[in-house]
Amino acid sequence: MMTLDLPGFITTFLAVMAALFVFAVGVGVLLIAIFYLIDITQTQHAIRRNFPVIGRLRYRMEHLGVFFRQYFYAMDREEMPFNRAQRAWVYRAAKNLDNTQPFGSTRDLRPPGTLLFANATFPALETTTAKMPPPLVIGPECAQPYAAGSFFNISAMSYGAISKPAVLALSNGARLAGCWMNTGEGGLSPYHLAGGADLIFQIGTAKYGVCDGQGGLDEARLREVAANPQVKLFEIKLSQGAKPGKGGILPAAKVTPEIAAIRGIPVGQDSRSPNRHPEIADVAALLDFIHRVRTLTGKPTGFKLVIGDPRWLDDLCREVVRQGLARAPDFITVDSADGGTGAAPMSLLDYVGLPLQESLPLVVDKLVEYGLRERIRVIASGKLINPGEVAWALCVGADFVNSARGFLFALGCVQSMQCDKNTCPAGITTHNPRLQRGLDPEDKAERVRHYVENMRHEVEIIAHACGAATPRQLRREHCRIVVGPGRSVPLSELYRRDAVLVQDRNAA
16 A cells, blocks of 8 residues: 655645746746836837836726726726616616615716706505506507507617527517617617617617618618517617717627628728718718618617707708608607717717707707607607616607617626726627626526616606606606705706897897
8 A cells, every 4th residue: 555755745746836926927037027128119109118028017007996986996986887876777777676765865966067856745546566658659650650658668779789598688688578679770670679679770880781782772671670569660770879970890700690691791801981872971861761661561660869059950841741740750869969889989978969858859959940759759868777867868758769878888897997998897799609608698688677677766756756647748847957055946947048048149
């Protein structure tokens, strides 16, 4: 029987470990020497040239600083684009956890622009069971109008921009929650259909999925898409909040063979959409295109845009009145110019387009002014992920609210800001199978469902507090905006006063 020579084994083990340590130190020293020579001789980076090797840490710390601020240093309501308090509400709502908080609000109610809701002295009585509000019909004059039951729905996110398991989770969750899902501009994938949800098919400027190969509309392919009973609406995208004035961008790393086949583009090449539809150069052409799509499909058709020059709304409304209500869009989706799920140049993110707080009331008021409000439905989109923001949009006059990033949080997004790099750690915006493995579509579909149901429930709570029986009965007098120390005004007064100021300025 063999016996273990323990002292000899320990001696050998320590000798091997010492040799490995010396080897590692030697490799480390060699690498430092190489980096030193590279840094001291290169001329592109002054920091690395003046502080060889150590200067390299600056770039790493700059990258890590984003995450340190998010988790350790930023206060609950300090971060952008979404702070910790906003994300935490979505996470808890999606998990169907209690969202009540003790000891008062952490939200500062004093700064100008803060939203407040005017509670009624005698609020509407709450019902013991939550009920879906009556459906609102979009496109009543179409061959196949759509009765939409949910005022809160999933905004445009393309298959390609988001992953297969993410699309599956959203489509199944939408069906369970009774809301619609927008396909985004990337075409209709099998995964959109797999969940059985009602769908809005978005026609982007590249017309992915319905393009004739020369940038025009392929009518046969459009009819094929419209023949699917799950496709309820068609949305023509003029612009989006992430990059108004620029087309969609899908990096080459995300253009897999399947995505390329669905979009009708080459594999492994950047997918770039034109910055506008070539055949839509003015309001008349827009109405012609809408009428063409609606006639070919028999289904309600509208458009999505970020508002820029408000005077364009007068051009639109006058042309609709001139051509007649039959040529009017069935809905307008108003996006906010402060970003979106897509990556975009910072110059567009920071400076181009009007935010929803200004553009949504402009659109609603113009439709009222020209007598078109009952004919054209209004959908609000843009950073509306919590109940107060959704209730605000309904107060202003939106018929529906769409959210994209709210649903990304419901799927488990941690705001790692890697949506365009195919390295999303939550498996949502990546086509890396290893990273996608962490996203279970069945579990996340339930989270999508809970998010929608809890959103509707809490907006209903706000409505009842204001004396409205349902969220759709919210009006501008129910919402107030802080305008100065100790003073707030209702939305109805604020926007009416703004209109008077505009008139006075024009007269001057």
